[in-house]
Amino acid sequence: MDNINISTISEVVKDLAQNHVKFSRMCHMRYGKEPLPQQSLVEELVDTCRAILFPGFFGNEEINAQNIEYSLGIACDRLSVVLEDQISAGLTIASGDPCGEMPEIQARARDLTARFISDMPKLRDLLFTDVDAIFLGDPAAATHQEVIYCYPAVKAISAHRIAHQLYGYGIPIIPRMISEIAHSETGIDIHPGAQISHHFAIDHGTGVVIGETAIIGHHVKLYQGVTLGARSFPTDENGNPIKGIDRHPIIGNNVVIYSNATILGRITIGDNAVVGGNVWVTQDVPPGARVVQAKTR
């Protein structure tokens, strides 16, 4: 007999399939036909948005004058289906009642989907400022086209601006799934809650972390490995972290932060400041200041 002992497998399967309390948090199960967040659909959602925002660079690579309107139309139609479904999934989970009546949730999901799609042109305009900032900030970039094709920041920032918009609607989980997709692609981890102004640039980017309550001005540029994190966070009487407290830095306009700098806590980096690489900053930095690492030995 070449197979694993049959009873081994059936015992393990029975054990794993048991629905006890602890296991229930590890298992993502449908009770009826309610929508659930689905990794594969959220990935499609991100791909579809990028195909709409940067036609020909992402998605259908054969765009021309003859087919661009149809191609965008199909993409928007598909986006409307997938997004409504995943928004419903997020709202359902937040409702705490996966099996309850859902007509209100569906109506709200439809409204939010329409709102999101209506805002796509504005999103594209905002992303163009980011592409422009990256292009102007890097002598190695020959064309805007090269920036869109070859800079991971474009993937990371486009995902962030999509996720941030959905986060603003109060939809749980889905925005974080989006940001994690970009994190896995690029090594750049931006929490959907972070508020980032126009002309935002990241170079290289691997290891960048931007926390939930960070606020970033316009014309800011980050290099790889920069952390805008929390220093510590208060816990409640049970020792659990208190959610929703402002705990990440505020970065002014025209700031440059070099590679592997770590900036922690609700501090402010003033306009036009420059933060050197590999530093650990936990105090305010005044406007126009320059912070660098202690001398090496």
Place this chain on the structure above:
Amino acid sequence: MDNINISTISEVVKDLAQNHVKFSRMCHMRYGKEPLPQQSLVEELVDTCRAILFPGFFGNEEINAQNIEYSLGIACDRLSVVLEDQISAGLTIASGDPCGEMPEIQARARDLTARFISDMPKLRDLLFTDVDAIFLGDPAAATHQEVIYCYPAVKAISAHRIAHQLYGYGIPIIPRMISEIAHSETGIDIHPGAQISHHFAIDHGTGVVIGETAIIGHHVKLYQGVTLGARSFPTDENGNPIKGIDRHPIIGNNVVIYSNATILGRITIGDNAVVGGNVWVTQDVPPGARVVQAKTR
């Protein structure tokens, strides 16, 4: 004639196909029907394990009470086939005789596969402590579900616990292939040999490196960019590194290590210690101590 000169291609092909000594190390060739490590199957192995350990989050996204037992059964059955094959491949390579008799290897692979599958429930329980630790340690995490979906640490630690178990069976290469899959997904690079206790958390994670002989206590939390590495390693008379020497740190219980800290060598970080970001540590840190970077200028 539109094609590259035919003789160019055929000369290059002949050159590349020649089986000289140097090339043999660059070419992974079957001699008969012996199994070989296969990247695509090891990826399937990881995906299948995650689908078993976190039903509905990974793999088949349509889990419900009606199909969960069948779905887990199919996944375990497929796991038994793929795992036995890849364990055989690893053992065959270690045997140094790819064309020899293999019944013993096959029998051992079958036994180890059964053992691995039997331990899946324990593996799930251990992973739950990690999910719980991540949830409790991050104010940005709203639910356990969000942790499993959105935290790369879950992918990295699940892959590590799978790989570590196979590493413990003495199977070569396959565990490293597994850890590298997670590294590529998450930027978190944990050697399969590392011994990691329960309630292990990593936040963000990009750039984390944990070496082969590292030992990590329970309730440890690492941030992005942390290295638990070797400082240097002795070489033999031929200048080749001596394999298998303990050369990575020992981390106590309840330790927190902040982003981009580099901890090198067989040193000990005592229980309850805190290591600040961007530091370079090559000496023991006593229990309860707090290490931070020199002041910036």
Place this chain on the structure above:
Amino acid sequence: MDNINISTISEVVKDLAQNHVKFSRMCHMRYGKEPLPQQSLVEELVDTCRAILFPGFFGNEEINAQNIEYSLGIACDRLSVVLEDQISAGLTIASGDPCGEMPEIQARARDLTARFISDMPKLRDLLFTDVDAIFLGDPAAATHQEVIYCYPAVKAISAHRIAHQLYGYGIPIIPRMISEIAHSETGIDIHPGAQISHHFAIDHGTGVVIGETAIIGHHVKLYQGVTLGARSFPTDENGNPIKGIDRHPIIGNNVVIYSNATILGRITIGDNAVVGGNVWVTQDVPPGARVVQAKTR
């Protein structure tokens, strides 16, 4: 009615499809049948090269003595088609006239493709020195086979050596797309312009950045998070960065650079120097020197 209001979608589509000045840089559109850089084809190009350079490890996993010549032949044939197409795409964009006559571009693309394929055996020999250097430099590596399968450096350096060769031919964009594919896979970001000698090793690698004008000697080893970057760059009268200035470090032979070190500007790290982890270096380091971080508090 269950669908998003039809006029919403059609208005958004019309807005996005309008071909105004700003949008034209965000949209990658064919005018006729000229080739365009295509992400999916560049990915195939990288996969095919790796399958040729490391048969059995990448691509067709069932290589044996019976089929190796045919398998390499098919891969080289496919490479010749895809590469010629993407070289044409790069040259077309550089020509500034996407709709012009293209016979000269096609002829040049064909020549460069033949030249690239002719050099594959040399590329393989060079890559072997890298594999060997990685193997010898890591006590955790049991075999050359493990190195090729499990070390992201092999993916990153193979992509770099491919991209660097195409960069040397003066082809725009395509080399950068190749380097970005490897960056996404491995977290290692090497600009195609960087000149890297034989026996080059990177360990772990996440967060490594090597700039366009960097020059690296033989037997150099980098750890994760190392940046070889530019310190600053002159701008022209319009505030735009001046392209093409030497602005990245020169690394001598036999140099080791530990994790998260940041080395910036056109400085020289002398032969046999050692740069410790987490340091910020903006001045020359003499041959044989050792640089480490300031003491922690």
Place this chain on the structure above:
Amino acid sequence: MDNINISTISEVVKDLAQNHVKFSRMCHMRYGKEPLPQQSLVEELVDTCRAILFPGFFGNEEINAQNIEYSLGIACDRLSVVLEDQISAGLTIASGDPCGEMPEIQARARDLTARFISDMPKLRDLLFTDVDAIFLGDPAAATHQEVIYCYPAVKAISAHRIAHQLYGYGIPIIPRMISEIAHSETGIDIHPGAQISHHFAIDHGTGVVIGETAIIGHHVKLYQGVTLGARSFPTDENGNPIKGIDRHPIIGNNVVIYSNATILGRITIGDNAVVGGNVWVTQDVPPGARVVQAKTR
């Protein structure tokens, strides 16, 4: 300009997309989210049923004792989803109100699906009699296994028995879509309404046609090209055919009908009769009789 004139395409598209009366019958359009009959899902339904009825021959080809229960479980679960959806689609169309309230339809679809699945074991037993009859009736068949693998009659009759059961529930369209799938695969066209007893055999089968109101006894064998058709049918005052009249033959038990025989109208072929090849029969044939073609010249 290499593309078809843009206005040509957009004019044609506008013309085709106009929703005038005639066109509405040629276009199968959703109004909301109601289910529609879908060719691809009906094909999956047939494949899934065959995988359940003949495990290992159709569908998952790797059945063994370890996985058979899980494999059948997954197939039945998938069948329950697809079948409920397509039954709803059929009932919705029949209701004449695609946008109306559907809870009753959904409830009925769920009941009918459960009923269908409950009857799968009986269906399998009945199909076994057909396999057995084919095996016993053909000296060229070496094993039952060969019959299931190689005889198109098995595909045709299994599809018929599935379709006939659904037809019996009063579900429109879906049963006919099933029979047409088998027709396309095998050249055997059996209307779902035909009543066929056990031990039914068809040899070769191309061109066989069995009409909606045909009744066939047990142990009947047909050869290729046999038609059991209608002779003519009455029309109503508008010249439209009157639906639902018995108009096809009744075939007794133990009848053999040779290739290309055409039997038309509500006539009866008595038990144990033999109908020779290439004949045209429009009158009753008594039990035990033998009918053959007129002599050739």
Place this chain on the structure above:
Amino acid sequence: MDNINISTISEVVKDLAQNHVKFSRMCHMRYGKEPLPQQSLVEELVDTCRAILFPGFFGNEEINAQNIEYSLGIACDRLSVVLEDQISAGLTIASGDPCGEMPEIQARARDLTARFISDMPKLRDLLFTDVDAIFLGDPAAATHQEVIYCYPAVKAISAHRIAHQLYGYGIPIIPRMISEIAHSETGIDIHPGAQISHHFAIDHGTGVVIGETAIIGHHVKLYQGVTLGARSFPTDENGNPIKGIDRHPIIGNNVVIYSNATILGRITIGDNAVVGGNVWVTQDVPPGARVVQAKTR
């Protein structure tokens, strides 16, 4: 050694790859980049046309008011690419000079493609008469929808009307490839040259053959197995058949031909005639006549 002797395969491959005279007709080889007829693209062409002519029934099954224009637009755009390519392929072969200059062929292909697409609405209208005729002629058909989904005649006649249009443009091979695709799907074999008027119906259809020079009036209905073939054909002095002679029947208006009737030669079946099943007709049949088989014994 488990593999077939290497020299066996390499000898066979060399033999098969030799380009001698006889073999050249069996091998369909590119000399440069000229287009060649491609089975897979012709299949896509048929599928795309059907998706345009019967939206929602074939191709994208999720048609609704929001996406229909975009969906048809994308389909027409894709059709324009594939059709132009395959028309070029057909014309190139007919030119007898696969390596010659092709701008004229490409221009002609583009014109014919535009012409074909312009005529799609007329094609749809014509096909609607066929659907209507099938519906009215079969008491078993409940709705037009059922006819489009479930009657192989719809597949066969739609393919024919597409192929016939291309045949009318003088394009070689491609129309025949189209008709053979429908033949394989349905068992109905209509030569693209056949001229068929509106309101054409076929019931069941398996085995129907309609020859190249057949002419069929309006409101004609055929049953399965009907042949409209050639009786014999004159040969030239070398014994080769002379191409292009009218050699198939002319069928009048309102004719019904029952199953397996064989009608051969350039004869005329008069208006309103009825031809019974299984007859062999090689002489004219006058208008209104009724032909049936000799009595059985």
Place this chain on the structure above:
Amino acid sequence: MDNINISTISEVVKDLAQNHVKFSRMCHMRYGKEPLPQQSLVEELVDTCRAILFPGFFGNEEINAQNIEYSLGIACDRLSVVLEDQISAGLTIASGDPCGEMPEIQARARDLTARFISDMPKLRDLLFTDVDAIFLGDPAAATHQEVIYCYPAVKAISAHRIAHQLYGYGIPIIPRMISEIAHSETGIDIHPGAQISHHFAIDHGTGVVIGETAIIGHHVKLYQGVTLGARSFPTDENGNPIKGIDRHPIIGNNVVIYSNATILGRITIGDNAVVGGNVWVTQDVPPGARVVQAKTR
């Protein structure tokens, strides 16, 4: 609760999974790792053979002088793997001991595979005579190329010549699976046992049936719907048909048989005879004779 009652499915699954005597014939189950006939692999086998015999027409459509040898090499290599596996499967079944020792079966399968591949050039030469005969026999065929692309007879006869060769080696089931694949594609059903000489042509072909012990001379042409069948067959004392008796017609050289003719029993149709359409022949036909149907009424 939206799902079918869970106990319904689990009861049905248990019933179906029970391994009782009757069910064992309906289930195709592995006991260990022995090979089993697999529909998907046999389909691949047929596709691969056709790609080898008609390069560029089937399989890889991009054949040119640069890649033809590699493309044929890869196809032959793949064929050697799939064929050896399926030959083993056939022989294992015939051995009656699926779990026994298999080294002899594997050795035999390897020998037969090598033999089959060695004979591919002869098979190609033989098939060329068939292509030539079809071309010369049909005024509608413009080129050999059109014949290979568009005549189902090429698919049917190529599958037959492949299957007949394997049948000649005594391999069970696999040859029949091959012939059934062609039957489903073309409506032409040729038993692998039939002996067919060179220059064999079938026109249209739907409904053709050629039995196991039929013998067909050279330059024979059949039209659609022709049956070369058995008249009746003796049964043994249990009423089971006696296997292996010569029971199908012998067709001489240069014979033409028109559409829907049915020729039954071990009779001989003499050289140069012509059999008209729709006739039923159960007696010898002398050389040069012409048989036609009785007059119609």
